[in-house]
Amino acid sequence: MTETTTAVEELLGAVRAGACAKVPGLLAGLDADARKAALPKLSELRKEVRGWNWERWNEQREIRRALRVAGAGCHTGPAAAAAWIGARDLSDWGESTVDGVLQVLADRESAWLANVAQRLAERPSVAEDEYRLVHTLVVRSGCPVPTTEAYLRGWSRTLTNGRLLDRLREDPQTPVLVPYVLALAETPDRLTWSAGPEDPGHWPTALKALAEEGLLDRTALVDGCVSRLLRGGRPRDLRFPLALLRLLGTTDEERRSRVPDWLGMAADAPSPVAAYAQEVLAELALGGGLGVRELAEMSGAVLFRSEKKLVRAQLTLLGKALRRDPGAAADLLPVVTDAFGHEDTTVQERALALVGRHLKDVADERVREELAGAAELLSPVHRTAAAELFGLAAPADDLPYVEVLPPVPERRPVAPAAGTVAELMEDLVSVERNPYESVEEFERALDGVVRLAHLDRETLAAAVREAFAGAYWMEHRDHVSRSSQGVLTVLAALVGAVRPQQLDIARRRPSGTPSCAHEALTRVIDVRAWEAAWLVATAAPLPFLLATPTHHTGAIDPPVLVERLREYRDAGVEPLPVDLAQSLLRVRKADPSAAEAAADAAALGTRAGARLADWLSADESLAPGLRFLERGRDKRSGQWWLADRLVVAMRERRAIRDEFPPAFQWLGGSPTETVRGCGYYHWSGLRPLWPGVLPDDRETLAAWLLPTLAGGAEWEERGAAWGLTALAEGDGPVGPAVHLALAVGLGCRHVEDRLTAVDALLVLASRGELDPSLLAARLAVFVADGTVKPNRLADAARTAAATGAYATVRAVLLGLLPSVLAAPKPVHGAGELLAVAAECVERSGGSGEVAGLAELAARRGATQLVTQARRLAVALGQRTGHTAPEAA
Structure with missing residues (x-):
């Protein structure tokens, strides 16, 4: 056996023993030929170790560490070396091998190291999790600083601590990397973790200080922030550039030169960004730096948004602008009418009042006709005031109301199975x-x-x-x-x-x-x-x-x-x-x-x-009985979970118990057998197939989908309402279980889930299967115990009503409101429910008494709760001592 062979075998023995610390010393004694001879054997060992099961995990981990260091030292080509070092099966997601790898690469040429560094910077698992390895190779080789997303994340994570400002100041990479970090589509977590500007780890404050010192180009930072905000994205990813831009501030020239950018943000950006752009544009408008046409363009975009705060602020800005320049009324008032269609009637009232104050400044008859025509967008509660303002005939209130419901969905036939x-x-x-x-x-x-x-x-x-x-x-x-x-x-x-x-x-x-x-x-x-x-x-x-x-x-x-x-x-x-x-x-x-x-x-x-x-x-139904246990508080979270309290009591069906296979016999259980709803999260890839088990028995299916639906809603899981479509389109009678599932779905957190529930409600209504009183009773229980939040339910109800189903939504809400108004404490969001109910009554007609409404409407004050209570009472014809809201 030659000396080279002995040295290679000694290296392999150390690797197989997991002696990572010995590998650099053993490699130092091997020449290029010996290292080349060792590579195939290292690869064979790597393949062998990869096939071991979890019982040898600890041994496998130590050998992989040694393999990583040994292979890094044996490869002579930079591409192969980078592939070996960056392999997922050789990394233990830590820095246990970084020093060893750096040690065996210490004698390589700068160009070789630069090549390896650039390749590793493109591997997220290495550049981010083992940033020190890549950074050291960059420093040793003198190559340009990598700007890959993974390297940027590793850099930002390494720097963030109590000495953030000092470390940024000392790091020569800072001027190069900050603009790239600012441009990332997903902001690194460390840049959004700090508690505020006083936190020593607050990135925006540190970058502002560096800009004041001249280490960073302030103009470039402002440009980067504006560019990132214009690109949009999740609110969390825009938080960092927005905070930095607020701290840096903008000069008059910067505000004037970027008017199209501010207009774009005000129109389409998330609320915090749009609010900032609105502030900047408001300063420009009141300072004479924004033309009437640009203000009209901005207003048209902002007034179309749903956020009440932004819309109210824009109406206030328009009021100030019109007082300063009455001659702009012909250009600005048509834009104000965009708020006539807002879902909040108080916003409509403010917009109508603004038009009324400045209508005298409009001489062009065509503009006045346009303003009068826009009054059709107003809620019925304001149309009488609008008719008086524009000198129109009072709106007819004797036209028959027609409920608009979607067509009953047709069943799609399943295509035949493949023939070849x-x-x-x-x-x-x-x-x-x-x-x-x-x-x-x-x-x-x-x-x-x-x-x-x-x-x-x-x-x-x-x-x-x-x-x-x-x-x-x-x-x-x-x-x-x-x-x-x-x-x-x-x-x-x-x-x-x-x-x-x-x-x-x-x-x-x-x-x-x-x-x-x-x-x-x-x-x-x-x-x-x-x-x-x-x-x-x-x-x-x-x-x-x-x-x-x-x-x-x-x-x-x-x-x-x-x-x-x-x-x-x-x-x-x-x-x-x-x-x-x-x-x-x-x-x-x-x-x-x-x-x-x-x-x-x-x-x-x-x-x-x-x-x-x-x-x-057979006429017998499989539909089980449903009941709830007494509310028990979860020891860890302190909350009540609907899924934990749901109990399904199966009906006795001897034919199922005697003739069906074991997997189905739970459907034939005796009345004494009950099954608790599962209060724990279970992910199952089979979940989309569950409705296909019982498509002809919606009540039974609903009972068995309820725990999943309830758990998803309470844990605010996205996609929680997925089963409601099957319940709406399936066969079999609709009873308590389906209405219970629908009630939970209407209160889901995510908009797309509430839309699914709204679609299910409309389909059931179009098929004549919806019982509004039963749904209202279920909702009353859930609103009372906090399972369904009134503001979310109001959003779902508003969406359903806007499709033309005002009478359907009216029946549900009028059945729900007595319990909401009778609550010992005011229910947060009750004003929104009253507003939707009032809108439905105004559009679809109806009269009657709602317990507790007259007393609420008779209170003093102008809160949304009291205002909307008065509006609903007037629409229903109840006596309150107040008249309908007046605008203009």
Whole structure:
């Protein structure tokens, strides 16, 4: 054995022992040829270690550290060295190997180090998490400072501490990197963490000080801030440039030269940025630096915004401008009318009053006609005052009101399963990328696999092996222990990656009473996948699946299911238990053809046909009873969780308990069996498929989706209301559970979730299935216990009413308001609910008494609560001692 071979083996022994500290010394004794000879062996060891399981994690980690240092020293090419150093499997997300890597690279040339530094700066996992490594290489090589996002984040994180100003002043990179940090789309966390300007780690204050010292170019900073604010983004990412711009201030010249920029921010930027731009433009307008046309352009954009504070400030600015220059009324007043359509009637009132004060300064008759025409945008409460102002006829109040509701959505038919292997592979590739995007795609793919496996199993299996070679689920053996992977489990069984015996055990496994709704619905989908996987693994003679839906909701038309059972009978095959049970839960019992289909099913002369006939003829409902436990406070958060208090009491259905597979037997529980709603967050990729389990029984589905919906709403999870669309478009009667789910959805935090709930409300109303009094009662409970916040509910109600459903929203809100007004303490946001209710009554008509409204309306003061109470009382014809609000 040569001396070189011995030295290489000694190095490998140290690496295998995880002796990272010894590696630099051993490498120092190796020449270029020896290092080149060591590389293949290091790569083999790296591959071996990568395949170890978690039980050898500690040993694996130490060896990887040593491998990183050894490989960095052995590579002679900068590209290969950077790839080795930056590899994720060799990094432990810390600095444990930084000193070792720097030590073994100490003798390299500057150009080589510069090349490695630039390559590592482009790797986020290294440049940010191991900034010191890249920075040291930059300093050693003398190369230009990297400006990659990862390097900038690492730099900002390293500097941020109590000595921020001193460290920025001492770092020669500061003048180079600050403009790039300012331009980042996502502001580094450290730049937004400080408590305020007094905090020694406050970046805007430090940068302002450096600008005053001349270390940073103040003009360049201002330009950078304005440019970043114009690009827009999340409010958190604009906080830093906005704070810096406020501290730096702007000169008269800077304000005048950037008028288009300020106008853009005032129109489209998030509220804090728009407010700052509005302040700058207001100074210009009142100082003579903003022309009338520019002020009109600004006002048109700001008055179109929904933020009341910005709109009120703009109306105030317009009032001052018109007092200074009455001749501008013809140009500015038409813009003021943009506020006539604002959702807040007090804003409308202020805008109308402003027009009334300056209408005398408008001589052009065409402008006056334009102003009068805009009065149609006003709420009915202000139209009488507007008619008097413009000398118009009083608005007619005897026109019949017409409720506008969306058309009843039609059921979309599910396209037939793929007829060829090539077509099926396209579907399967799409499903693999988004395994559970919709019931329709999942079921088409599942049925397509079963159909083509029945026709030519070997060809399909070969195509799957070729298309998905190397896919993790092809080698992953754990498809049956806890949960399935849907269609992917079926494909794994098709190619022999899962043993049929395992699948048979999984599909027959007793399930018992589920602990929560998540487990119950997910279990059904898992067992269905296991059964289909067992079918293709054993090549059983089934030509297709019974439960494949005919509509996008997951429902099956009764005649279609009868015909499928007839084909089974003619082929001499028996249905699979889970497939048959799922098909019964999906068949549309309310379909007009159900009675005839029941007779046809009974005439088949098969056990499955008899079960379908009995199922279609049964009047019993699966809908469970719902109740709430006494409110119990969570020990950690101090809050009450609706999901924790929800209890589902199942109705006894002997047919389900005796004839359905174990995964479905929770639906036939006795009245004494209850299932608590799950108060914990469970993520499940199968969640979009849950509605397809019970598309013909919305009440039961709603009961089982409620814990997920309630938990998502209370934890303010985005996408919490995802299940409401299925509840609105599905089959079966609508009762307490659906209305309960809708009430929760209307109070969700995120706008898109409230829009989903509004769509569901309108669909139910258009189908004649909405009970406003029942929904109001549910909302009253949730508003009282804080589950639904009134301001969010008001936003949802306003959105629904704006579609033309004023009478529907009026009925719900008038049923809710008595409980809100009777609360021991004033309910925050009640004024907004009163405003929406008043708008609905004014537009759709109606009269009557709302308990507590007259007393509230008779109070002194001009708060929104009292003002809107008076407005609603007048609209309803209640006596309050006050007249309708007057404008102008």
